[in-house]
Amino acid sequence: ETGVTQTPRHLVMGMTNKKSLKCEQHLGHNAMYWYKQSAKKPLELMFVYNFKEQTENNSVPSRFSPECPNSSHLFLHLHTLQPEDSALYLCASSRALAGDNEQFFGPGTRLTVL
């Protein structure tokens, strides 16, 4: 185990549903990330949080809403998604130190939008 957990592992939702993905890290890190992984595409960085503050929103549609209540927890709130949003959503964490770039990933949530 990497020390980063994600729940649920699988999620099926309709386009009108509202759901949330949860990520928790037990590594004492201060930076947390959401990535989208689609088949045959590079991992896409969605959001970066550093010490609970959002430092990057990589042009993500507003139907994805992140929340970081503390340095150990990260949520991704989903509403009115589209079928093309079906993907593996990965959470990662790292130390927020210059020159310390290693990110530790959770196992991901496999999301299917019907």
Place this chain on the structure above:
Amino acid sequence: QQQVKQSPQSLIVQKGGISIINCAYENTAFDYFPWYQQFPGKGPALLIAIRPDVSEKKEGRFTISFNKSAKQFSLHIMDSQPGDSATYFCAASIGETSGSRLTFGEGTQLTVNP
């Protein structure tokens, strides 16, 4: 704009052979080049990483070769084993105090036949 290009998309190697995966980058400000390994149902995990002040780094059967002038780096897996069958991602980032932003390649699906 794809800043890190990875090839090949898939690779089949016999047990005991050498697996070679290549990446090319565009941004000369990148100063950290990791390789991640991902097994089905798992998140990516750091395999080995290099910084541009060295041309090669070896850890066990895994070696990164780095060519700064050509803006290319590659992963060599010596004595490939069936257990190495996974998807491999190269990445690049710039170390920042607000957490690192990894730019990933498209991934290479490696299959090692017994």
